[in-house]
Amino acid sequence: MMGATGLSVILIIAVIITMLVIIIVGGKDQISWKFLTTFPQEGMTKGGIFPAIYGTALMVIIMSFAAVPFGVITALYLTEYAKENSWIAKGVQFAVRTLSMVPSIIFGLFGLGFFIKFVGGGMDKAFFGGQLTWAQPNILWASLTMALLTLPVVIVSVEESIHSVPRDLREASLALGATKWQTIRKIVLPGARSGILTGTILAVSRGAGEVAPILFTGAAYYLATLPHSLSDQFMSLGYHIYIMSTQSVNVDQTLPIQFATTLVLLLLTFTLNFVAVLIRSRIRRAH
Amino acid sequence: MKTEESRSLEENPGQTEKQESISTSHTGKFVFSNESLKKQMRPSEFFAEKIITGVAFLSIAIIILIFLFVFKETLPIFSGKALRKTEISSTKQETYGSSGQGQNANKQEVYGSSDSVTPAEKQKVYGATADSTQDTTASATAGGLSYKEDDSGEGNRVSLKGLAGKIWMPVSDRPRYGLLPLIVGTFKITIIAILFAGPLAILAALFSAAFAPRWMREIIKPAIEILAGFPSVVIGFFALIVMATFFQHLFGYETRLNAFVGGVAMALAAIPIIFTVAEDVMTAVPSTYKEASLALGASKWQTAFFVTLPAAAPGIFAAVLLGIGRIFGETMIVLMATGNAALMSMNPFDSVRTLSATIGAEMAEVVFGDTHYNVLFLIGTLLFVFTFTLNATAEFYVKGRLMTRLQGKK
Numbered sequence: 001m002m003g004a005t006g007l008s009v010i011l012i013i014a015v016i017i018t019m020l021v022i023i024i025v026g027g028k029d030q031i032s033w034k035f036l037t038t039f040p041q042e043g044m045t046k047g048g049i050f051p052a053i054y055g056t057a058l059m060v061i062i063m064s065f066a067a068v069p070f071g072v073i074t075a076l077y078l079t080e081y082a083k084e085n086s087w088i089a090k091g092v093q094f095a096v097r098t099l100s101m102v103p104s105i106i107f108g109l110f111g112l113g114f115f116i117k118f119v120g121g122g123m124d125k126a127f128f129g130g131q132l133t134w135a136q137p138n139i140l141w142a143s144l145t146m147a148l149l150t151l152p153v154v155i156v157s158v159e160e161s162i163h164s165v166p167r168d169l170r171e172a173s174l175a176l177g178a179t180k181w182q183t184i185r186k187i188v189l190p191g192a193r194s195g196i197l198t199g200t201i202l203a204v205s206r207g208a209g210e211v212a213p214i215l216f217t218g219a220a221y222y223l224a225t226l227p228h229s230l231s232d233q234f235m236s237l238g239y240h241i242y243i244m245s246t247q248s249v250n251v252d253q254t255l256p257i258q259f260a261t262t263l264v265l266l267l268l269t270f271t272l273n274f275v276a277v278l279i280r281s282r283i284r285r286a287h
Numbered sequence: 288m289k290t291e292e293s294r295s296l297e298e299n300p301g302q303t304e305k306q307e308s309i310s311t312s313h314t315g316k317f318v319f320s321n322e323s324l325k326k327q328m329r330p331s332e333f334f335a336e337k338i339i340t341g342v343a344f345l346s347i348a349i350i351i352l353i354f355l356f357v358f359k360e361t362l363p364i365f366s367g368k369a370l371r372k373t374e375i376s377s378t379k380q381e382t383y384g385s386s387g388q389g390q391n392a393n394k395q396e397v398y399g400s401s402d403s404v405t406p407a408e409k410q411k412v413y414g415a416t417a418d419s420t421q422d423t424t425a426s427a428t429a430g431g432l433s434y435k436e437d438d439s440g441e442g443n444r445v446s447l448k449g450l451a452g453k454i455w456m457p458v459s460d461r462p463r464y465g466l467l468p469l470i471v472g473t474f475k476i477t478i479i480a481i482l483f484a485g486p487l488a489i490l491a492a493l494f495s496a497a498f499a500p501r502w503m504r505e506i507i508k509p510a511i512e513i514l515a516g517f518p519s520v521v522i523g524f525f526a527l528i529v530m531a532t533f534f535q536h537l538f539g540y541e542t543r544l545n546a547f548v549g550g551v552a553m554a555l556a557a558i559p560i561i562f563t564v565a566e567d568v569m570t571a572v573p574s575t576y577k578e579a580s581l582a583l584g585a586s587k588w589q590t591a592f593f594v595t596l597p598a599a600a601p602g603i604f605a606a607v608l609l610g611i612g613r614i615f616g617e618t619m620i621v622l623m624a625t626g627n628a629a630l631m632s633m634n635p636f637d638s639v640r641t642l643s644a645t646i647g648a649e650m651a652e653v654v655f656g657d658t659h660y661n662v663l664f665l666i667g668t669l670l671f672v673f674t675f676t677l678n679a680t681a682e683f684y685v686k687g688r689l690m691t692r693l694q695g696k697k
Binding site: 002004005006007008009011012013015016019022023070073074076077078080081082088091092094095096097098099101102103104105106107108109110112113114117118148151155179180181184205208209210211212215216238239241242245246255258259262265266269270273277 | 329331332335336338339340342343344345346347349350352353356357359360486487488490491493494495497498499507509510511513514516517518519520521522523524525527528529555558562587588591609612615616617618619622623643646647650651655663664667670671674675678682
């Protein structure tokens with residue numbers, strides 16, 4: 001019986017290693033500087049994935065600008081301002097938990113119904129005389145949709161790091177006559193800096209890998225130019241993998257590129273996660 | 288000792304004087320009269336608190352908005368006001384007619400028997416517009432417009448009875464929106480995935496919590512949690528390219544992409560969640576339980592299986608529920624690895640189409656405000672409500688039952 005438990009651990013880890021090895025072996029020959037910096041050519045069978053990398057990077061940056069301030073403020077509320085057992089505090093906690101478990105495709109639906117149709121449609125009506133400008137998939141709506149999905153990641157991480165700011169520091173600051181807001185700004189936030197960084201990195205890693213929310217809020221399979229305004233569509237690594245492996249004309253010919261793209265995405269998310277883990281363990285050791 | 292020391296420091300008259308003089312010279316406010324001890328009204332404090340509370344409140348608003356907006360788009364189904372954009376579609380048909388036609392034909396084929404995930408039409412659209420900038424999805428959507436066709440007849444209306452039908456064929460002359468095959472498909476995938484992920488993850492958690500020495504646990508936990516770092520599209524890709532072929536060779540079934548492949552791939556996504564939660568719960572079982580059992584002469588594995596496992600049962604149940612929630616909502620893996628044919632069959636080696644995959648595959652090419660569009664949002668509402676209930680139940684179990692059990696009476 002004890003053997004069975006050990007065996008399942010070995011089995012799971014073996015599967016993980018197999019996945020990693022197959023993806024690395026399949027993709028490593030294709031990856032080169034040129035692959036990372038050129039546009040796809042000849043119907044995706046040649047060339048690189050630069051626009052997908054650029055699009056993913058741009059999206060996670062816009063996403064961070066939305067998710068991080070919002071997440072930090074919500075975490076501040078939960079740790080500093082919320083009164084225990086007040087219905088708002090309970091409601092916010094419940095909402096954050098709910099948000100973290102909503103299926104990612106639902107965010108996509110919400111992005112379509114709310115951002116594109118409602119907000120975008122409203123903007124078009126108000127500013128563009130009904131001309132189709134914002135009421136269609138674009139990088140802004142995709143990033144905001146993704147921001148909603150990654151919000152709980154930021155909140156949880158920041159909350160944890162705020163809790164780790166020693167009570168003594170806070171009390172010392174208050175005792176010196178600083179107000180609550182001054183204490184937060186001068187003591188709590190700087191103390192939680194690395195937690196905010198961890199949260200941001202984890203959110204970026206999550207956002208870079210998710211595809212479902214951007215399926216119909218802004219990702220495109222192929223664009224000849226890079227997105228240069230917020231109302232442009234964009235290419236993304238995850239979406240690129242999905243489309244190439246399921247809907248490209250010649251799946252076999254693009255296979256090396258698919259593997260290489262997958263490897264790039266994996267490297268990206270793993271590096272980010274690893275950095276986050278490092279920072280986090282340093283925080284834990286510091287306190 | 289220490290306190291005395293510090294007190295003596297504080298009592299050092301010179302130092303205190305110095306400090307006082309500094310603070311008074313800076314602000315002049317440190318006069319301890321009743322006046323200054325009263326809480327002052329500071330606008331910056333007031334606004335900071337209000338703004339922070341307001342922003343935090345937004346997260347509640349988001350949840351409500353998500354539900355409202357997803358649900359709002361399903362309402363036309365029930366109010367019978369499903370738009371039929373015959374006017375638009377007829378003009379669109381002229382422009383995109385041919386591609387639309389092809390799409391219909393292909394779609395039917397795909398829903399009927401396909402074992403490939405690839406609607407041939409999509410290749411055409413994506414292939415053809417590969418050089419144009421933004422028109423890619425635009426034309427895909429426009430192509431979608433045309434399957435509203437000129438049938439202004441009854442086929443377009445959807446009733447509750449229609450939703451309970453056995454045929455999901457939204458893109459045809461007489462579209463039918465029977466959700467039953469999708470629901471069956473979702474459950475099939477879920478059952479297969481949980482049959483793999485549940486036992487594996489729980490046993491692994493038990494090993495980590497009960498048998499593994501400390502150093503080994505510190506390797507096992509992060510190693511398994513690496514799996515949670517795999518983007519689902521990567522797992523889907525792996526299942527599609529590697530696992531599907533491997534299993535086909537192994538079992539020799541016909542359709543390469545099927546519920547079994549999808550289920551196993553889904554298990555990979557669910558394992559880290561179940562493992563993490565179950566492991567946490569098992570480590571939380573008080574050591575007095577285990578020590579009592581060992582002291583009574585039970586062996587190590589007897590203790591693990593008959594003491595730790597039952598004590599952690601509600602938590603493990605919650606872990607499995609969370610895993611099911613993840614499987615239910617997961618889109619990319621099923622979209623890539625299950626073949627996406629909406630069949631009603633119990634054979635695990637047939638293609639399936641799940642609720643989430645249906646949204647993912649069809650939403651991009653549907654007409655805004657069309658019945659099909661509304662039905663997809665209805666599916667979204669179903670998914671939302673279902674995962675919500677699952678997670679709420681899981682939480683109730685962890686908080687309610689487990690804590691009562693482990694800590695005596697609350």
